[in-house]
Amino acid sequence: MGEFELIRRHFQRAPAPAGDHAVVLGMGDDCALLQPSPGQQLAISSDMLVEGRHFFPDVDPQALGHKALAVNLSDLAAMGARPLGFTLALALPHPDSDWLARFAHGLFALADAHACPLVGGDTTRGPLNLCITIFGEVPPGRALRRDAARAGDDLYVSGRTGEARLALEQLRGTEWAGPAVDPEARARLERPTPRNALGLALAAVAGAHAAIDLSDGLVGDLGHILSASGVGADIHLSALPVAPALQGLPDPHRLECLLAGGDDYELLLTATPEARAAIAQAAADTGTPVTRIGRMTAAPGLRLLDASGQVLPFHPRGFDHFATRP
Amino acid sequence: MGEFELIRRHFQRAPAPAGDHAVVLGMGDDCALLQPSPGQQLAISSDMLVEGRHFFPDVDPQALGHKALAVNLSDLAAMGARPLGFTLALALPHPDSDWLARFAHGLFALADAHACPLVGGDTTRGPLNLCITIFGEVPPGRALRRDAARAGDDLYVSGRTGEARLALEQLRGTEWAGPAVDPEARARLERPTPRNALGLALAAVAGAHAAIDLSDGLVGDLGHILSASGVGADIHLSALPVAPALQGLPDPHRLECLLAGGDDYELLLTATPEARAAIAQAAADTGTPVTRIGRMTAAPGLRLLDASGQVLPFHPRGFDHFATRP
Numbered sequence: 001m002g003e004f005e006l007i008r009r010h011f012q013r014a015p016a017p018a019g020d021h022a023v024v025l026g027m028g029d030d031c032a033l034l035q036p037s038p039g040q041q042l043a044i045s046s047d048m049l050v051e052g053r054h055f056f057p058d059v060d061p062q063a064l065g066h067k068a069l070a071v072n073l074s075d076l077a078a079m080g081a082r083p084l085g086f087t088l089a090l091a092l093p094h095p096d097s098d099w100l101a102r103f104a105h106g107l108f109a110l111a112d113a114h115a116c117p118l119v120g121g122d123t124t125r126g127p128l129n130l131c132i133t134i135f136g137e138v139p140p141g142r143a144l145r146r147d148a149a150r151a152g153d154d155l156y157v158s159g160r161t162g163e164a165r166l167a168l169e170q171l172r173g174t175e176w177a178g179p180a181v182d183p184e185a186r187a188r189l190e191r192p193t194p195r196n197a198l199g200l201a202l203a204a205v206a207g208a209h210a211a212i213d214l215s216d217g218l219v220g221d222l223g224h225i226l227s228a229s230g231v232g233a234d235i236h237l238s239a240l241p242v243a244p245a246l247q248g249l250p251d252p253h254r255l256e257c258l259l260a261g262g263d264d265y266e267l268l269l270t271a272t273p274e275a276r277a278a279i280a281q282a283a284a285d286t287g288t289p290v291t292r293i294g295r296m297t298a299a300p301g302l303r304l305l306d307a308s309g310q311v312l313p314f315h316p317r318g319f320d321h322f323a324t325r326p
Numbered sequence: 327m328g329e330f331e332l333i334r335r336h337f338q339r340a341p342a343p344a345g346d347h348a349v350v351l352g353m354g355d356d357c358a359l360l361q362p363s364p365g366q367q368l369a370i371s372s373d374m375l376v377e378g379r380h381f382f383p384d385v386d387p388q389a390l391g392h393k394a395l396a397v398n399l400s401d402l403a404a405m406g407a408r409p410l411g412f413t414l415a416l417a418l419p420h421p422d423s424d425w426l427a428r429f430a431h432g433l434f435a436l437a438d439a440h441a442c443p444l445v446g447g448d449t450t451r452g453p454l455n456l457c458i459t460i461f462g463e464v465p466p467g468r469a470l471r472r473d474a475a476r477a478g479d480d481l482y483v484s485g486r487t488g489e490a491r492l493a494l495e496q497l498r499g500t501e502w503a504g505p506a507v508d509p510e511a512r513a514r515l516e517r518p519t520p521r522n523a524l525g526l527a528l529a530a531v532a533g534a535h536a537a538i539d540l541s542d543g544l545v546g547d548l549g550h551i552l553s554a555s556g557v558g559a560d561i562h563l564s565a566l567p568v569a570p571a572l573q574g575l576p577d578p579h580r581l582e583c584l585l586a587g588g589d590d591y592e593l594l595l596t597a598t599p600e601a602r603a604a605i606a607q608a609a610a611d612t613g614t615p616v617t618r619i620g621r622m623t624a625a626p627g628l629r630l631l632d633a634s635g636q637v638l639p640f641h642p643r644g645f646d647h648f649a650t651r652p
Contacts (some may be wrong), residue, residue, distance in 0.1 A: 129452065145355055
């Protein structure tokens, strides 16, 4: 038995009871087999995480296991799709059983919390690389697509943005971010909470139109909705929820964190004004804060408005993987 | 627009006509959306290819694009599942538009031939790494599983084995492999032909039981069927199809190529003796050679028999990613 066979054992678990999930056949064959619910559409997303780019080499492997799955769950949340399962492909420079055990612990804790089983994958030797592909299901016509926003829609954000970026700058030792690493902000960076219960509830709301999850920053990701939907947006800066850790920051850096922070894994949503009560109910039912922060417009482009309604000149950039990070 | 946005454009194509495929929503949203056929099960497989391990650094990118998808299509073939689509996650050390264009050309040529569209994925900077996850569909109960072999079944192999390994040894300059690189063998290594039409036809044959695709070598992969099904097998060595390029090799190396070569991407199948005519028909209908090479036994273990029925002592190893290759 090769070392990699031993490694795979970290990811093999007893099958869950039949009826609790869609898995007909899990790991160990040429393919996994799932039985989706009748008539549902399949939602699929894939993310690749590379050491030195998406995480620090000394990252806690348990947090990495959590985050690798969380960013994929977040994509399902943004479509309003129910998780069915995921595959994990893993390249490792040298198999380290302790590292793998901790990684698997973080991964499976989140997978179990979302009833989203690991159904297959691959392991090989190579520079550290994690690729997760996730599958969910959504009733036809109910997915929250980027191209579905309409002029006149309200614009909402779940939770609050910017803490992950603050923690990243603190870990890097950036001067404006202050000398200490804020533990809550660090948890947002390393163990983001995907908003799946909220996304599912929103997909059931009549009048909920477009959604996207915030991985590259609020302004950058909103830009994807604008271009896909052919609309513009006004954001009221004073409406944005601000975490305590961000309140003391100098203004440009606070705005950069809030609007272009990246790694937030919150949801942006557009919906008709008639849907306000239903959205508040979805937020309450799922215990997820949801804040109305602006409005979609027929006029193209994005405008940031201050408390008096004046347009601000600030133009933060979204995160590009060719920027220098981390 | 970042460099990676430019790179993504190599993989964006006009949507195919509706009705030809299962894709409701392709690239560019949080998730792709597919509409599987009613009642079908979903077959999923994921493979990660790393430079220096699965391919040489100077590999023709067009061949690499072909092979990356071929190994995944082969997993669907081995389950008897019809391809629906795939995702591609790609880490690149430095985006090279020419390299990408050639890679995409090889990838899409095979994807088009199998009506298997690219539906999503990810691109990032990092050491070269390709991760493809593929989805197919198969009627409930028809998938060709590794655990379905029964004592008394015939054992079949499609095509012929060993040429990919011969080419690999020739490219490495291994002395016994001879001084020149055999072009047909090299094509088998670099542009394997997944046996999807055959796999689909076999899944419809009553009495077809277990199948697996040959990625790690005939003996090693057959071992997976034996352990999953709790049976043994006799292989008649004289029945194995031998490519012309292998016929002049010294015996131990010829056997190593045939039985433990790796990268063959042929199918192994077990089926009841009553199914012989139907299997010959499936082979003829799909233009794929299929050869009966042995029998599954109640006695555990694998026996290699010579022309006179004597058991040979040869014990080739299957390929392990912790072996030194390439």
